[in-house]
Amino acid sequence: MKKKLVVLGGGESGVGTAILGKEKGYDVFVSDKGAITENYKKVLKQYEVSFEERQHTEEIIFQADVVMKSPGIPDKVELIQQLVKKGIPVISEIEFAGKYTDATIVGITGSNGKTTTTMITHHLLEKAEFNVGVAGNIGDSFAKQVAEKEYDVYVLELSSFQLDGIERFNSHIAILTNITPDHLDRYDYNFDNYIESKFRITKNQTESDYLIYDSDDEVITGWLKRNTTKATLVPFSLEKELEYGAFIRENNIIIKFNSEEVLMNVSNLKLQGKHNTKNAMASAMAARLLKARKSTIAESLSDFEGVEHRLENVLKINGVQYVNDSKATNVNAAYYALECMDTPTVWIVGGVDKGNDYADLLPLVREKVKAIVCLGLDNTKIIETFQNVVDILVETAGAEEAVKVAHKVADKGDTVLLSPACASFDLFTSYEDRGDKFKEAVRGL
Incomplete structure (x- = not known):
């Protein structure tokens, strides 16, 4: 008997999940309360996935063994509440797709800078000749790439909404750029709920994993004082020299793991501005932990062009x-x-x-x-x-x-x-x- 996967939302993550579900032998049904765009309908038909739009047929949805909810649908929605009451697992696309890949994952979250940091990290690893994919809110969905490609490493931009829907998903290297009040309408206007959501990125990390974070960010350091994670903590800072991690000395970016190395002068970064220096430090540390060469990283940071719609x-x-x-x-x-x-x-x-x-x-x-x-x-x-x-x-x-x-x-x-x-x-x-x-x-x- 085939397991039934219901996908709520017929956008990029929903259609990608449907493709992967079909490939893994699920009976897949996609349901969208709004209209599904023509290009996505074409893909669903091509993969022979049954779907509905402008409605949610509850008798079909409640037959699911597992439900993948698109990140745009809040947990408070009546349909989601009913699914939870019935004991039907409601997960996010990254949770579903993560089960079907052995690739090393670099997961990046934060209120700001996550897209730029994701793009820089992908750029560094590509330049260092890794077989690397990039997903999240960028390009093809993670699920679609897991279905169709064979990458060794994925760099994923992860929103708090995606992290809310994980159970076992884990990033070998997690990057937390910063935490400031955002999306509070989805978190009962309670900043603490949003902070907890962001820290789900480290929930399944083990001693052999890494959490790269901004140690100048009081919200992040405050959480780390009150809570524990098994991951190795790798801080970066613009304000102070660190025993371990990345910091600035005499306008040079210094990376200090087992030994201390000068990566490059800040003035050679293609993207200027304090926040971009931080994004560069986080990306450089991720690339170093994956054994990319220092010279390749410095060269890549000096030619990275930036992200559309971001300054x-x-x-x-x-x-x-x-x-x-x-x-x-x-x-x-x-x-x-x-x-x-x-x-x-x-x-x-x-x-x-x-x-x-x-x-x-x-x-x-x-x-x-x-x-x-x-x-x-x-x-x-x-x-x-x-x-x-x-x-x-x-x-x-x-x-x-x-x-x-x-x-x-x-x-x-x-x-x-x-x-x-x-x-x-x-x-x-x-x-x-x-x-x-x-x-x-x-x-x-």
Whole structure:
């Protein structure tokens, strides 16, 4: 009798799981409450996977032996609660796919920097000639790659939602970039719940595994003081020299495991800014632990180009630099972006608020921001926080309008920065869509 796998959500992770489930002999059914896009329908038909859209047929779903839930579906949803009550396991794609690969896994999580760190780590290992795949929120899903490829190493970007759905999944090397309040709407507005969720990345680690983390981050070090993990702790810091891990001395990145080695000078990093130095240190340590050569790592860090929608320079028009940081979907990411600005800035901000507290940004806004352009349907909190801090504050309802307004108020030598600190779903389909529309509007000036 075939085991029944029900996949909730017909997006990238759902369709990838369906392909892998089919390959492993499951009877697979995909159910999506919304519409499934044509390209994914085509794939499901090609693999002869039965599916439904715009509904959840409970009598079929409740027959499942196991349910894979897409990360976008909250645990609080009635259907999920009922599945749990019935004792039907509800897991994430990485839990399902992880069972079917013996590859070494480098898992990367954090409130910010995880995409860049994932891309850098993959770049370093590829340059060092590892047979390496990259997945998570990047490219093809982990499950699809496990079904179709034979990689020795996977670099996975892991969100807290994906980690919530793991039981046995483990990363041989886990990287925790930082923890700041994000997605609190999914965690009952309780920061501690979100912190616990992030630390699930180390839950199944053993003595032979590694946890690379930012030792300047008080939330992370606070958790490590109160809790234990079996993994070998590998810290990195910009603020202090360490006995073990990575740190800065005389502007050089030093890596210290069994012996001490100078990796490279910070000025040679292709991606500048404090947060990028941290991302580079975390990636370099992961690559070193996997025995990549020091010279290859240094060379790769000096030519890594960066990630689309993350502090991406779009164009310079009449001496004004336009920067697309649409991937900044929380306050801390916007903080990083503003911290990197060294010219007067016109800041485009707003969208769907995830329980944001903008107060942390006040000192940076006072110092660097000359005008704020709101890009969202409800800008109340932004206006209340910043109306007495900047001289110009304008509300707009689309990328084109926002760019036109920013263009009007920016002077030669200024920067126009799209760094929304919010999700995009009120006006756009995704942060990529928001970034693309911004770039299109800039090119249309």
